[in-house]
Amino acid sequence: MLPTDKLPVEPVLQVRGLSKSFGSNQVLRGIDLEVPRGKVVALIGPSGSGKTTILRSLNGLETPDAGAVTMGARDAAPSGRKGAEKPLTVDFGAASPSKKERARQLAALRDRSAMVFQHYNLFPHKTVLENVIEGPVYVQKRPRAEAVAEAEALLARVGLLEKKDAHPFELSGGQQQRVGIVRALALKPQLLLFDEPTSALDPELVDDVLAVIKELAEEGWTMVIVTHELAFARQTADEVVFMDDGVVVERGPASQVLRNPKEERTQAFVRRLLHEI
Amino acid sequence: MDFNLFWSSLGPLLLGAIQGTIPLALASFALGLLLALVVAIMRISSNKLVSGLGRVYVSVIRGTPLLVQLFVIFYGLPAVGVKIDPWPSAIIAFSLNVGGYAAEVIRAAILSVPRGQWEAGHMIGMSRNQALLRIILPQAARVSVPPLSNTFISLVKDTSLASLILVTEMFRVAQQVAAFSQEFMLLYLEAAAIYWVICLVLSTAQTRVEKRLDRYVAH
Ligand SMILES: Nc1ncnc2c1ncn2[C@@H]1O[C@H](COP(=O)(O)OP(=O)(O)OP(=O)(O)O)[C@@H](O)[C@H]1O
Ligand SMILES: [Mg+2]
Numbered sequence: 001m002l003p004t005d006k007l008p009v010e011p012v013l014q015v016r017g018l019s020k021s022f023g024s025n026q027v028l029r030g031i032d033l034e035v036p037r038g039k040v041v042a043l044i045g046p047s048g049s050g051k052t053t054i055l056r057s058l059n060g061l062e063t064p065d066a067g068a069v070t071m072g073a074r075d076a077a078p079s080g081r082k083g084a085e086k087p088l089t090v091d092f093g094a095a096s097p098s099k100k101e102r103a104r105q106l107a108a109l110r111d112r113s114a115m116v117f118q119h120y121n122l123f124p125h126k127t128v129l130e131n132v133i134e135g136p137v138y139v140q141k142r143p144r145a146e147a148v149a150e151a152e153a154l155l156a157r158v159g160l161l162e163k164k165d166a167h168p169f170e171l172s173g174g175q176q177q178r179v180g181i182v183r184a185l186a187l188k189p190q191l192l193l194f195d196e197p198t199s200a201l202d203p204e205l206v207d208d209v210l211a212v213i214k215e216l217a218e219e220g221w222t223m224v225i226v227t228h229e230l231a232f233a234r235q236t237a238d239e240v241v242f243m244d245d246g247v248v249v250e251r252g253p254a255s256q257v258l259r260n261p262k263e264e265r266t267q268a269f270v271r272r273l274l275h276e277i
Numbered sequence: 278m279d280f281n282l283f284w285s286s287l288g289p290l291l292l293g294a295i296q297g298t299i300p301l302a303l304a305s306f307a308l309g310l311l312l313a314l315v316v317a318i319m320r321i322s323s324n325k326l327v328s329g330l331g332r333v334y335v336s337v338i339r340g341t342p343l344l345v346q347l348f349v350i351f352y353g354l355p356a357v358g359v360k361i362d363p364w365p366s367a368i369i370a371f372s373l374n375v376g377g378y379a380a381e382v383i384r385a386a387i388l389s390v391p392r393g394q395w396e397a398g399h400m401i402g403m404s405r406n407q408a409l410l411r412i413i414l415p416q417a418a419r420v421s422v423p424p425l426s427n428t429f430i431s432l433v434k435d436t437s438l439a440s441l442i443l444v445t446e447m448f449r450v451a452q453q454v455a456a457f458s459q460e461f462m463l464l465y466l467e468a469a470a471i472y473w474v475i476c477l478v479l480s481t482a483q484t485r486v487e488k489r490l491d492r493y494v495a496h
Contacts (some may be wrong), residue, residue, distance in 0.1 A: 061396050103404075110402050121397035125415045125493040135401030138411060169492045187401060 010072050012037045012191050012222040013058070017093070018067035020053055022234040027053050028064065029246040035191070037072065038220040042227055042237035042254065046269060050246045051226040052118075055193045058224070059115045060106030066093040071112045074190045088112065115183035117202050120176040122168040128155065128179050129164040135187045147186070154182045158212050181212055181267030192216065194225040210236075230273055234258050242266045279460060283467060286454045290447055294471055297446025302433045305368050309375025309432075310425075316380035318409070321387060326344025331380070344438055346370050351442040367439040375432060382424045386417035391495050417492040424481040430476050437472075447471060 015033035019026070023272045029052045035041050043051050056062040058069060090105045097105070123131050124158040129151055136147035155161045158178040167178055179196055186193055194213065198206040210232050217223060227233055233240055233254055240257040240267075242250045250263045261267045319331035338346070351366040361369065390413050398408030440449035448468055455464035 056396075059400055061399060083295075106399075107402070107404070110399060115400045117397065119393060119394060121391075121393040121400075121410055121495075123394070123397065124495045125419070134411070139402035139407070167493065183401070 010037060011070070012072045013034060013224070014057070014070040014072075016068045017055075018054065018057060018064050018069070018072075020050075020057065020062065020064045027204070027246050028057075028067075031067070031225075031243070031246075031248060032243065033248075035156070035222055035224060037222055039238040040217045040221075040223045040225065040236055042225050042233035042240045043243065044227065044230070044233065044240060044269070045243040049244050051243065053197050055115060055195050055226060058109065058191070059113050059193055060109040061115075063102065063106070064092040068092065069109065071109065071191065074112070081146065112189060113193055114187045114189035115193040115195065116177070116180050116197050118183050118196045120168075120173070120180040122176055122179055122183070124168050127165050127167055128160065128171070131179060132183050134185045135183070140187070146222065151182070151186055154185055155179075158182055159208075161211075173201045173204060174208050177201065177209050178212055181209070181216075185216075190222060192221050192223040194223065196226050199228060229274060230258055230270065242269065244269070279458075279463060282351050282458055282460055282463060282496070286451075286458075286464060289450050289454060290471060292444065293447035293450035294475070295446060297439075297449070298433065298436050298475075301364075301367055301371065301436045301439060301444065301446055302429070304434055305371030305436075306375055306429050308368065308372035310379055312372060312376030313379030313383055316376060317383035317387060320380065320384045321405060335377050335380055338374055339381075343370070343374050343435055344441070346374060347394050347438055347442055363442050363444045366442055367444045368437070371432060371436065371439075374435075375428060379421075379425060382428065383417060386420040386424075387413055389420055390416045394495050402474060410433050416494045422490055423483060423487050426479065426486075430479050430483075433475055433479070434472055435467075 011034050013033065013035040015031060018028050018031040018033075020028040024102050031050075031054060033041070033054070043054065045051055053062055057064045058273055068089055070087055070089040073085050073087050088108050090109060096102070123134065126134065126258070129148065132151040132155065133144070133147045135144045136150070137144050150162060152164065155164055158181065160175060160178055160182070163171060163175065163179075168179070171179065181197070185268075197213065199207050201209065210229065212225075213225065214232070214236050225233070225237065237254045239251060240254045242257060242261070242263070250257055250261060250266045257266065258270060261270055287392070316331045316334055319327050322328045322331075325345045326430040347367065350361060350370050351363065354361060387409075394412055394416065395405075395408055398412040403411065436446055437448035439446050440452060443449075451468040453459045458464070
């Protein structure tokens, strides 16, 4: 399950000039972002600054108005879908394609990335195991036995193997989120997206989930993590990107941005978060 | 009260329920649900023509009396050369009727499933149709159980209207016995009691099922 290191260190994700408005509310104003293979980028910023909208755009859940998203080449897509060995670029600024073509582009983005949601969004009518294998078996058409074995190994890693036949309502928030992470991993994405994975959790459940994510980082997964947990960001992220009001205000190594921010807006934000804790 | 008549008519009435009322309700409900599912999916389509057709259907069904629908099919259609027997006429009319009401129930249930469920489906790579089939409808089905059982209970009572197009269900049996014995009060109360018992059983079952299903739905 380790992402292969055979390929040169190239960006897994490259975002250029991403813009998005909801009505007259311009939420993203030309975002650039680059995530090299195996690196972790933490995205921080005040509420409403557009962090979730970026992740949703990367996962094809939102259609930006302009900008381009490039996802790097990989050995092979788990679904065996063709074209994985070539980089994928979706240019949202280009003359709007047919509905069908657009749907195909968004699906291609999803084929390469997987998302962990703030509110887990597990499928309540399915068991833990069914939640995890739904994508691999039903969508990617991988052999069921293989998908189950992989799912069980992943569940064991996050300490939830004995819950595989439970339904989400029988789990704590922290357990549900760990299942959410396993569900994303089982898709074998090249990019993992986390949207405030611990902000819906009771404080005592946060650490277990963060520990899992930290392990994934050490293992070499490429990730973009939206988080308010600054200590976690400092320990885990290679780069921290601070955004406000739809623009990137400051970016750099985690220790620099979080300890000695250059921009006033970053300083104010970091100070406020530290005081809250 | 003539208790002899009460007991001696109980058998024929129950037989009318078992051979008429209940199969008529079950068959119409099953067909009506299928139709409702199709109409509900039409209603949420992004294609204006498709959703418009669904809306007109629901509007016509809900905006006209069931009795009139029944009469149009049984007494009206022969005028244009379509002659349908009482039983099929009743099943067609009741199915169309259930289709209209249940479509709205199912549509509301689909819309009640949080958007995050669609998104999680898309996230794992599903198309809209795949997400609808595998993620949304199973949850919508659970949400639909209470209101659909109400639809079914109404239907059981409404089948009495089929007596007016000569279907021998329980109420027609009651009418026949009443006409013969001239004991109208007794027979109609007896029929009412049987309807009531059937509906009590159904609503008890409904309450039980409801509680169990709610946990398998996202809130
Ligand atoms: N579907 C939508 N329709 C309309 N406006 C939206 C929609 N989604 C987001 N917005 C708006 O876009 C802005 C940015 O939202 P976004 O969720 O990306 O912010 P965020 O940085 O993730 O905030 P938070 O920290 O509160 O999660 C907000 O003003 C929000 O109201
Ligand atoms: Mg957000």
